[in-house]
Amino acid sequence: MGDMPQSVAVCCPACRREHQYAAPSYPCVCGTPVAPPLDRRGTPSAVTHRVWAEEWVTVQCASCGRKSQWPHPELGCPCGTVVRIPVAGTLSEPGAEGTSGAAPRHRPAFQPVTIRTARDAVTAAALYLRWLGYRDIRRADQRPPNGIGLAARGLLAQVDPTVRPASVRDVECLWLTAMTESSDCAYFSLAGYAPQARTRADALGVPLFVLDLTGTPQPVNSHADALDSSAG
Structure with missing residues (x-):
């Protein structure tokens, strides 16, 4: 306990x-x-x-x-x-760091955070990626055209907290940036995706998620379903 x-x-x-x-x-x-x-x-x-x-x-x-x-x-x-709130610091015992990719199976259900602000959306996406097993999650070196970029070992993610559906250009920019860094990628949007963006993401293999206000990422294409199921 x-x-x-x-x-x-x-x-x-x-x-x-x-x-x-x-x-x-x-x-x-x-x-x-x-x-x-x-x-x-x-x-x-x-x-x-x-x-x-x-x-x-x-x-x-x-x-x-x-x-x-x-x-x-x-x-x-x-x-x-x-x-x-002040924090006393990390606990004294050293911990073992995980590796990138999906963590061990039989994990508990994802615990979301309610989204009220753009920061909450970024936090929700970061918590979800950590739940999937990704480590060293940080702000991405390159700023995306819209939203916030997150990077982890082997993955580049974009979090778009705006009220505008993500466009084809948004998806293509994320995919191209991930390609240059030899990383996988995933897109998280509060407002969903334009139909052309979903079609392009399917062709490029980009997982698309919609963040509901409870902070739970919902897969919206087969690539996102596959990534989500890796945590099962």
């Missing part, structure tokens, strides 16, 4: 309102829930701008020792301030 999430008192640095906060837990590939260890002595800070490296924290599973990256704990105060 994993540790129960800690609950700490958090004071908003802007309005000084006090909240009780417990970090969300995420499923390790072994099935054990893990949660970032909160630093009770740390000082919460207001998020004024986003830095990709600060969006994630490494947490070690107490059951199997695997280290994974999960979203940094944050709290939305009613005053409008996003408060970043």
